[in-house]
Amino acid sequence: MTDTAPYSTALLTDHYELTMLQASLADGTAQRRSVFELFARRLPDGRRYGVVAGVNRLLDALERFRFDEQTIAFLADRGVVDQATRDWLADYRFTGDISGYADGEIFFPGSPVLVVESSFAEAVLLETVFLSILNHDSAVASAASRMTWWAGGRPCIEMGSRRTHEEAAVASALAAYIAGFTATSNLEAARRYGIPSTGTAAHSFTLLHDRERDAFRSQVDALGKGTTLLVDTYDVAEAVRTAIELTGPDLGAVRLDSGDLPSLAGQVRELLDSLGATKTRIIVTSDLDEFQIAALAPAPVDGYGVGTSLVTGSGYPTCGFVYKLVAREDESGALVPVAKKSPDKISIGGRKWALRRRSAAGVAEIELIGVGEQPVDDGDDRVLLKPLVEAGKIIGRTTPAESQAFHQKVRDELPRSASQLSRGEPAIPTEYEGDYDARNPFHPRSHT
Amino acid sequence: MTDTAPYSTALLTDHYELTMLQASLADGTAQRRSVFELFARRLPDGRRYGVVAGVNRLLDALERFRFDEQTIAFLADRGVVDQATRDWLADYRFTGDISGYADGEIFFPGSPVLVVESSFAEAVLLETVFLSILNHDSAVASAASRMTWWAGGRPCIEMGSRRTHEEAAVASALAAYIAGFTATSNLEAARRYGIPSTGTAAHSFTLLHDRERDAFRSQVDALGKGTTLLVDTYDVAEAVRTAIELTGPDLGAVRLDSGDLPSLAGQVRELLDSLGATKTRIIVTSDLDEFQIAALAPAPVDGYGVGTSLVTGSGYPTCGFVYKLVAREDESGALVPVAKKSPDKISIGGRKWALRRRSAAGVAEIELIGVGEQPVDDGDDRVLLKPLVEAGKIIGRTTPAESQAFHQKVRDELPRSASQLSRGEPAIPTEYEGDYDARNPFHPRSHT
Structure with a gap:
């Protein structure tokens, strides 16, 4: 599963990711351990569920995310970033961890579809290309x-x-x-x-x-x-x-x-x-x-x-996925949750886990999300985040046929109402384990 | 203006173009001189005008439309087409003529945005990649x-x-x-x-x-x-x-x-x-x-x-451009207009010319389209089709800056009503020179 032309994906990137890199390299925060989360605040108007696609393409893009000589020359020529930043980019390899929903998985508002953990510098550069791929492919x-x-x-x-x-x-x-x-x-x-x-x-x-x-x-x-x-x-x-x-x-x-x-x-x-x-x-x-x-x-x-x-x-040609910093090291080296405070775009800080809680009959009931220790699987919960990259090594690839079979399987878990074409609420509610109600933009009631 | 990876564009193509090629090569019609036209039957609901973009990307794609060894091997391996067709494809070069609206030009319902003239075989293969590029870029x-x-x-x-x-x-x-x-x-x-x-x-x-x-x-x-x-x-x-x-x-x-x-x-x-x-x-x-x-x-x-x-x-993420055969040689070697007859998708046969008729003050009044001899420019008409490819040679490239300036210029020609954001009719009517009223899906009145 490779492209015709395995060219560098490094410039499928917004300019500001490189300027942020330059500033953070200079002030020392570039190395702070960080967690970025990719999620949708809501489904397209009235849709009952969303489907993840693009994860394998994203892993391909990550593998080809390299600042080669020609790319570095362009950055120098245009003065996009300074020499120190270009030197850092020339050696760029992602060495962190990524977990995520698999190709074919169902998602709901707030589902942590992708969780990227590494230094700020390594993770911030991947924002645009990851969003492009998942926003497009998952919409289709x-x-x-x-x-x-x-x-x-x-x-x-x-x-x-x-x-x-x-x-x-x-x-x-x-x-x-x-x-x-x-x-x-x-x-x-x-x-x-x-x-x-x-x-x-x-x-x-x-x-x-x-x-x-x-x-x-x-x-x-x-x-x-x-x-x-x-x-x-x-x-x-x-x-x-x-x-x-x-x-x-x-x-x-x-x-x-x-x-x-x-x-x-x-x-x-x-x-x-x-x-x-x-x-x-x-x-x-x-x-x-x-x-x-x-x-x-x-x-x-x-x-x-x-x-x-x-x-x-x-x-709905795009999913509305965003890529947000949800936790990062502070001055003391502790990982602390962070979130933007503006009233119309609330985010929930902290590194998430996610489970699909199912009835005894195997029907999905709740998209259960929390921060901290993931509850022990009691057999009715299905763990949604799968390891995709460990210490920079890609481990989560699946074939198109596997993804198709997986989608069929997880769609079969949904309540029958999920197939409704009329506009309505998501097929199952997203709920947060713990004390998030005040800042929870998705569903007001907490999990009991 | 070249891509990072100048790989072959030959497979950005629908399967059926190759099967049509195989059948027409076998029955001899592949060599019939043909005219394909790319146009939109209507603008997106209520829009006043459309803007052409993608023409230069299309010329780049044409240049890279080559069936290299790896591509031919894929076609053989999957049994897409037979050996005779693969041999023909291995030598493929477009040797015909293309004229079209320039990047930045305004278009209306029925505007012949691209006119491709060559053998059927050479032109039919370009349908998908040309439509992909122009439908996407012009929508944006x-x-x-x-x-x-x-x-x-x-x-x-x-x-x-x-x-x-x-x-x-x-x-x-x-x-x-x-x-x-x-x-x-x-x-x-x-x-x-x-x-x-x-x-x-x-x-x-x-x-x-x-x-x-x-x-x-x-x-x-x-x-x-x-x-x-x-x-x-x-x-x-x-x-x-x-x-x-x-x-x-x-x-x-x-x-x-x-x-x-x-x-x-x-x-x-x-x-x-x-x-x-x-x-x-x-x-x-x-x-x-x-x-x-x-x-x-x-x-x-x-x-x-x-x-x-x-x-x-x-x-409106796509323009609704279609690519239709509008004329081709008959058994006697004469170029005859052709058109599908189904009642809900009427097309007008024949190779078109297109002029933007302007008032003495230089304000656009009519998108004038016809078949046959183009009227002599009386100074108020602006010729819309520009030569892009002649006998296979690309001659119509423009720079992004030229296209931007051109768009500004031709947009300034439009009546002020073209800027209206409310839904309504196209800013100027499309009219057909000659006897097309009965089959004219765009505007009922004929040009007088």
Whole structure:
């Protein structure tokens, strides 16, 4: 699971991280042991749960976070930081610890999705690239999971590359796969992550030919009768008849990319059946989102291709994750909790633990978060933070297939209400063990 | 203007483009001369105009669109296409012509933003990567332009990297710059495109220190009195007093990242003035968008930092550009217009020209589009399509600074109503020269 181009990620960074580094190196606070936490203050309006994705990409980015000669030369040339800081950066290696929610894990408001512990200097530099990756990928996975939930057993294919940045497209394909999509149109995602890729033809292929029949014959000759023919360039019924004339009952599928899909799918199903093509599947791909997928549940549809709404997070293209200093050494060397005091952006200081408390039947009930000693697992609690990096060594990688299976497993723990598409409260409440009520922006009641 | 890693862009491509290639190579239609057009059927709901960005990135991507050995091996390994197709791909070079709207140009519904003419085979492969780039970058530029328009002379700084994919962040910084932003927080954008980068400190820097005063002193020591101090970690008024105690009246700026900004900015201005810091500027950065920027116009604010809403297109993270075959050779070798017939996605066939018709006073009045012979420029019309690629040679590159100046110039042509933030019709109508009314999805009246 490596990129085509394993280039340095060191400049995918906000300017102020380097100026903070310079100032803290000069005053000696750069070496203070620090804990940064990545979390979302809330879910997108009315969503019931969020899905973590991007953790493995983040570990890849961490591995490539190196200030090489060319990068240092740029910083010198622009005068971004002084010589002492550039010397420190040239030797930069992250030597701290990171724990976090795994790819595919569910998150709620306040979930400590990532906990980074190291010197201030080592951790502060990672803020932007970590946030970029998790904010993007988790936004896509959170939308994707709602789609696969409502698609039931019907396969969902990711085909949104054209509607998002060309590299975000590759990341989106992976995030969608983690959340249960079965394939992608994106070839780079297939190459980089091993995700199955799929696709047959666009309208342009039909328009290129003098007759629709010529296009269909050409496609079947090239790709076999098991292919998927796009039947809505001119007249759908005529195209379906032409298709079955050419292939007989062995045509793999027809694709509908426009029109009133619920009724059109029914008409096409009837027509295919009347022509003996009872096994030929119907794939629909016209600007779908989770709401339309849910609406198509009763229709004779065999698969969904999802584009725009998937790669743009179905209305919420970013997660609102922030990366906050929650504890750091003081003058005496003790680790003390810290938090910003401004009334509209309250944070809770201290290094967190996080458990998903489940009923005896295994249904998730509470996102339980605390500071200090983590309670002993009594069998009903699931520990959410997993070791990802220890003393600079990356230990937490998972494969896309593992992440997909993990997501299925942890989503199955959620109460059934989590699948609701109507706007409402998170599927389970976030609660804080201990005395946080006064500063708790998430849920007023404390855990009892 | 080159990427850190000039790797191949050939697989930033949908699977179906390669299967269409295979089928068309086998049946001989691959060599048919074809015209593809990239356009948006409509603007995002209620927007008055759109801004093109990504054209230079697209030309970079075209230059790197090569099927190298590793790529061909992947296609063979996965059985994506057959040996004949892989052989053809190994030699792939785009040898056709491309014209398009320049970076910074304004577009409207139906504007032929990009026109690609070559064999079907050469052009069909570019669909996904071209759409990805222009859909993303133009969405960001379209939002950015509304922000800079309403910011008036006050500088806007792009700081959204953390809320979008890490590479989309770099592209967003460029798109924002084209639309009039003056700087970015993103260091890679500074390195890659030469955009000014800026930044000083986050809340974590204040929290790292035992006292706010220590953090401010450290920052001023490192970055000078001209720096920007973040004053809302604890108590704003106290922080401002501490800051001016340390720097005297020479403090460059204070930054407000939370609170009720219009009233807070007024209070801080008064306080700064009362302390003699009449030149110290006030920068605000709290989840701004074009509406909040407009609302802050009367407040004593000296600059805006914009993040989330910018990089997510302020509600519209993609432009809805499509890439459609509009003409191709027939059996006799004549170029014939083609278009899909489905009722809900009408397209107009034929290779287009496009002019912005202006009044005698130089105000834009009509987006005039036609097929065939372009009318002779009578001085009031501005030709919109510029040559970008001729016979495979890239000729249309512009620098970010040129694109920014061009955007300013063409935006100044728009009627004043184009700046309206309320939802409404495009600032000027799109009209078709000739007999297109029956199929014209954009504006019912024809040009007279």
